[in-house]
Amino acid sequence: MAIEGAAVLPPTTAQLPQTTEFRKVSEVFKLHGPTGLVDWLSLKVLPDQGPKAIDNPDPISAEYLDIYFTYFHHRWPIVHRPSFEAEGENTLVVSSAKMIGAWLLGSYESKAFAITWHEALVEQLLPRLCKITSQDRLDQSLSLAFCQSALLNIIFALYYGNDNAISGAIMLRNILVTGLREVGFFNKETAWADEKPGYFVPMRLVKLGSRQRLAAYLFKIDAYLSVLRLQPSSTLLEELHHPLPSTFGLYNADGLHIWEERQANEPLYRSQNSMYKMITDSALEPVAGIEQPMLIEDVQTCICAMQTAIWKACMSECPVTLGLQQDSLRRQLDNLKARLNNMFSQFPENGEFGIEKHLPIRYYFGYEDTSQPGWQNIVIARVKSLLFDTKMLYHLFSLQIFAEIRNITNLAKDRRLGPIEEASSIHHQARKQRQAEIKAWGLRPSARWCLCHAVDILVAHQNIAHHDASLGLSIRTLDPVAHLAACVAAMVVWAYCILDIQGCEVCTPGSATFIELTRWSVPGAMYEKEKEAWIGDGNGYRIQLQGIQLCSCNAEYLMTLYQGCLPEDWSVADCIAPGIFKYST
Incomplete structure (x- = not known):
């Protein structure tokens, strides 16, 4: 190639x-002195060549x-x-x-x-x-x-x-x-x-x-x-x-006749607003009755735009400032999540739709031949995968805000120290401080909120195999943000286990009510109040995930669940979540 x-x-x-074949310059076009560039006497009239054979792809x-x-x-x-x-x-x-x-x-x-x-x-x-x-x-x-x-x-x-x-x-x-x-x-x-x-x-x-x-x-x-x-x-x-990019459908029109038809239905706001304006407007508190129009990819861009503010907040050493920043960032994320839920409700769940102008799904049409049966399934798979990616972004950035990711990552690294770190008294003090900080974090409502996000990430990945395999979705073809989310979610669960924040009845004897975290991953608001009550004051409960109690003795089994959400050869997972996954040698 x-x-x-x-x-x-x-x-x-x-x-x-x-391998490149260089063409040789014909002798007739070489210089022969100051009299001219071409030796006209050496020119010959050649017959026309036949049509050039077209290589098969x-x-x-x-x-x-x-x-x-x-x-x-x-x-x-x-x-x-x-x-x-x-x-x-x-x-x-x-x-x-x-x-x-x-x-x-x-x-x-x-x-x-x-x-x-x-x-x-x-x-x-x-x-x-x-x-x-x-x-x-x-x-x-x-x-x-x-x-x-x-x-x-x-x-x-x-x-x-x-x-x-x-x-x-x-x-x-x-x-x-x-x-x-x-x-x-x-x-x-x-x-x-x-x-x-x-x-x-x-x-x-x-x-x-x-x-x-x-x-x-x-x-x-x-x-x-x-x-x-x-x-x-x-x-x-x-x-x-x-300006905002045009819709996927317009940018992927197979022919000018289709482009012209889709151009007529293109949302006007996409040529009138810049990406910067859309992002800054989305950071403001929503005004009743005024809703900024968005597509799925716009929500992704707005969430990604929060990363700089999240990174700065995580580096803050002032608890008061950090708390205010976290609350503001959470409100932004929740507003974007509400927009995403609203979009989800407008997309058809099955293939019973056509090319109606009122359907937002038309913005995700591509090269499909609408005269062929089942063409809608391709569009549905396209939209579902984008919605899945955006939900993973939402969960991942929620964990970035509240989950002490840097501390947990260093806590995992502390289990395989080099000789320099082992000999360093300063590093030893930092390790003890990290353990105390993560233990204190695990007792706060923000930690339980993060656990809910971590479980939502796991359940969403497992649902791909159960519900969306027929659409061609698989772990291997997912966007890398899904793998990032799975690794960070695994670290949150691992930290909760390894420090025995709640523990099982064997490791921490005593009677307590059990809470199954996957209960709250059901779509809808059925268990929302119950979940909020547990997040607010849930320290008296023992927690289990798909029947496995969150305890240091079960950490390896729980990490196996999350490792199943990753492609086998995605080796950078060991850098994101150091040492918590087991790899066969």
């Missing part, structure tokens, strides 16, 4: 693994791309599918898409292919990005497709789940963000060639959409990496000056 790099940036000596590559568009593209619609399919076979973006599809396929051969190409692509991308200067212009000397390929490889590293690959992706993200700042991508004053009068409107919207999505999904993956590494984000909310 060859990758065409010439259209991306000026050529470099480093090339991807490929590689079936393996076609399978990889089909998986990419089925399981990845609706979550990260970075590329414009109609333009993508018109491109050559061996561009950087197409190769990156094949890499992702190969990984999601999950066979030994396809995963090996994906890893090899990821390493090769990153080796090609990093040195070229380092050559960007302020004199470069995006879409001219710096190809937008090159930046899209870099972003796809950053995202792939989280799907891959290898710690070294993620470190490389973080470096790639930092350089990409810096390079885009150098070329003025994040400046709203920057002018673009497609803004001139008379430019073909559909093509202009494609170019605008590519820039919008590059900004939006770079911001989103940046939030993921911030959660993963407990580091501050690199992109700034104020840099999201671009």
Whole structure:
């Protein structure tokens, strides 16, 4: 497989693994002295060549791309599918898409292919990005497709789940963000060639959409990496000056006739508001009777935008300030969750719908042929997976606010210390302080609130196998945010167990009422008051999760439940939740 790099940036000596045949310059076009460029006497009239044979598409590559568009593209619609399919076979973006599809396929051969190409692509991308200067212009000397390929490889590293690959992706993200700042991508004053009068409107919207999505999904993956590494984000909310991206349906219209039909039904607010304005408005208290329209992906963006504030709150050393910040952040999250619940109620549960204009689900139509039976199932699966991802984001960020994640992570690391840490008296004092702080945290209502979120994450993952397998959803193809949420949830349960905050009747004798946590994961408000009462004052109860009591003697069994929510080869889980999962050697 060859990758065409010439259209991306000026050529470099480093090339991807490929075999290239260089054309030899014909002798008739060589200089023969000062009399002229061409020896006209040596020219010959050649007969017309027959039609060039069209190569059959590689079936393996076609399978990889089909998986990419089925399981990845609706979550990260970075590329414009109609333009993508018109491109050559061996561009950087197409190769990156094949890499992702190969990984999601999950066979030994396809995963090996994906890893090899990821390493090769990153080796090609990093040195070229380092050559960007302020004199470069995006879409001219710096190809937008090159930046899209870099972003796809950053995202792939989280799907891959290898710690070294993620470190490389973080470096790639930092350089990409810096390079885009150098070329003025994040400046709203920057002018673009497609803004001139008379430019073909559909093509202009494609170019605008590519820039919008590059900004939006770079911001989103940046939030993921911030959660993963407990580091501050690199992109700034104020840099999201671009208008809201168009709907998935409009950006994935198979032909101008379909594009025109969907354009007529496109929500007007998406071209009138910037991403920055949408996010800042969502942080305000809702006003009765005035509701800001949103799509599922908008809710995701708003939640991701909270990561910087959450990170700052978690680093605060003032308890009063921290408490105020936590309450404010929780209200923001709850407001966004209410918006998500409202959207969920508007989506049909079955395939009994058509192309009615009043249905929000029409914004998630893609390349489906509406004349074929069962086409609705593809759209339902697309929407359900987006809703699932957003719920995982909500639970994950709720845990980030209240669960003392940094302390719990260090508590887990304390169980396998190196010789330097063992010998350090300062580190010894810090370990004792951590244990005391986590023990005190476990008795507060915020800890019980976090336990409920941790259980909701587990139940949601288990329901995929029970209810959504028919739609093609599986643990392997989930967005990495689901894996992050499962790891953080496992740490919360592990901390509750390992410190015997409640304990079982054997380890902590005495009589107490049992509470089954999964009871409150039932959809609806049936047990909401009961749950709130337990969160407020539940220290007198023994807790169990799917029949297993939360106690140090049962920690290993409970961690097995959460490990079942992760792909087998997602090894970065051991960095997020150090030592709490058991891996076969």
